[in-house]
Amino acid sequence: MPELAAALAKCLARVQRPGAFYATGTFDIHPPRLEIEGVGPIALPLQSAQAEQLKSVAEQAPYGRGTETLVDTQVRRTWQIDAERMRITGRRWAEDLASVVARISATFGIAGRVEAELYKLLVYEQGSFFLAHRDTEKSPGMFATLVVVLPGDFEGGELMVRHRGQEVRLDLHRDEPSEAAFAAFYADCLHEVLPIHSGHRLTLIYNLIRPQGEPLPQLPDYDAEQAQATDLLSAWGRALDASQDLAAAVPLKLVYPLEHAYTPAELGFDTLKGADAAVAAVVSAAARAADCDLFLALASVEESGWAESTGDWHDPDYEIGEVTDSNESLHDWRHPDGSRPAMGSLPFFGDEVAPPGAFEVRDDSEPEFSEATGNAGASFERLYQCAALVLWPRTNRAAVLAAGGLAVSLPFLDELVRQWQAAGQPPEDPLRAEARTLAARISTAWPTDDWARKHASEAGQTRMLLDALARLDDPECAAVFVAGQSAAGAYGPQDNESLAAMLARLPTARAADLLAAIVAGNAGRQPAACADLLARVSADPAGDPEPWRAAALALLAALTTEAQPPASPDPRFIDPRQRRAPPTPDLVVQTLTALARIDPSLADRALDHFMANSVRYGMDNILLPAALILKGATAAGPRPTAIDALLKAALTHLDQRIAEPLEPPADLSRPAKLSCSCSYCQRLSRFLASPMESVWKLKAAEAERNHVTEVVRRSNSDLDLATDKKGRPYTLVCTKNQASYERRVRQRAQDLEQRGRLGG
């Protein structure tokens, strides 16, 4: 259906003028001189004493029926004074009126001259009203009526204007005495003044007139365009519903760029200008009729690439060479109801743009060039942005959002679930059905790239999906996600809380299979996360741990195969994301805890493995800290053998070190084994071993001093170093201290403290 975008654009191109049937607004009024025959000048805001005077010279306003003019206070109850009996002057008043007329012309989309001819002054009092009617065309060239309500206090008296099923209610009362309100409507609009509850409404009525000979403006009629747009959108929806293959030639959404420029602050359906407003009105009606979602958004096209230099060095100039990267996205969403949906940015594609190629033609934004640096050539970047109408068939919303990436689809899913919950969670609700469809789409469209999967877990997106499914009470869909994605590597420790909660809702056998699949699929790279998950799932002391055996075996298998060399012959070529993170005390704690619950003999095997791999699982950095955590976490009473054995090993380790003698050095000799045997280092070594010398001075070039400094640092020798900058070359001054003895003292204090915690 490649012709859809073109056909819709062709249809909308005929919509050139806003189809507004009324215009309204306020303006700062510069008080005119308003004189009424028999009363004199009228002060504004209108006071009730003057209103009474006006009434005394006014007549009951009649209304027109066919060719007749009737007075009937059941149809129209208000006082009127003809234009011939009043004068309204003042230089600023003419300006005020002219600017009001200009605003109305803009809203109606009328080019050329429009005149406002004063027709009547109306005085409404409490109980006044005017039933629905159409104004008769009182003079040639008249096409609309302008109502100006002058400053004064009143309540009620709203003006209702109707046109073909649309209706507005305009309250033209202003609290601010320096402001006046106006409204204009085409002569064939039905309108009505609602009853006044209190006060007086002083109103000027003008005829809006086109000068002789000029064509009469008419309310544009886009019925044909609207009908055609509705047909196109409906056919689109049917085509999408019918097509199995979503990658087929049917676009998932349409993006129709607007004409005027809008900042994010200006963007909104009710602030669109000129033809944009007209098009939006037609599309809104068509989208409603064809059951499409419609939004306003900002469309950005970012392009970058290499540039060609066309200038010389003192007058550099560039031209775009080739676009190598481009990124098209929709953002800053606005809904027709005025709300701003919290959707992230949604990518869009060439086949979704109406008319096709619209962005290429309009791409007149200035590129920014960067000159060549080092071995990189000159490059350019440019950003083009415009407002656009964006629509898609409602039945296809899930597909559109899911294709837009997790940052768009997950907040939307969350919002659907929230709305469903707010509606009292009816089980058979369309909101729930839609949320489930969307969740299923999201789960099949989950990122496949390693980096994106990791990011999804870290950013809590996996959790968001699982939690939405939990709230929807849809563990089955969650299970499908886990089997297809989590078990295939879209997994991280941040997912565990939600995964454990989700597994708890499933029948045990199914939960056991899923857990085993997650662990088998991930323990190679993320054993600590898998151990933590296994520990969470097996935590219930009342539960039967037997079902988790397969998962436990998978974890054990992954841990005990880790000594194998990596598949790639050269470790530099292993993708860092494929590498296993170095072990942590927590890995040991969770592994032993979980395995011991499931089968103590499995925990024994894990411990044997840890103890046999002292390079990976060092006593001081991994096993002892793990023992301390386990000791703190387990209550008194019989302990699983593996944990008991670990605690014992840790104790033995501490006891052995505590038994070592701990005395300050008896003389000035210090450990003197160095990693280098150059002549400087030999001298240094002799100095260290000497029981008599406390200071050694090395006057030597910087390179030599640096070398000795580095050797001292690496051997952790008991020396304070300083540089004496007197004379050249400088002198490195090495002074013996008791640092290693002090380290052992601190170690002893810590050993004793930890031994206390581990108990006897």
Ligand SMILES: O=C(O)CCC(=O)C(=O)O
């Ligand atoms: O007072 C108004 O707002 C409208 C009056 C009106 O409809 C009329 O005079 O025909």
Ligand SMILES: [Fe+2]
């Ligand atoms: Fe009227």
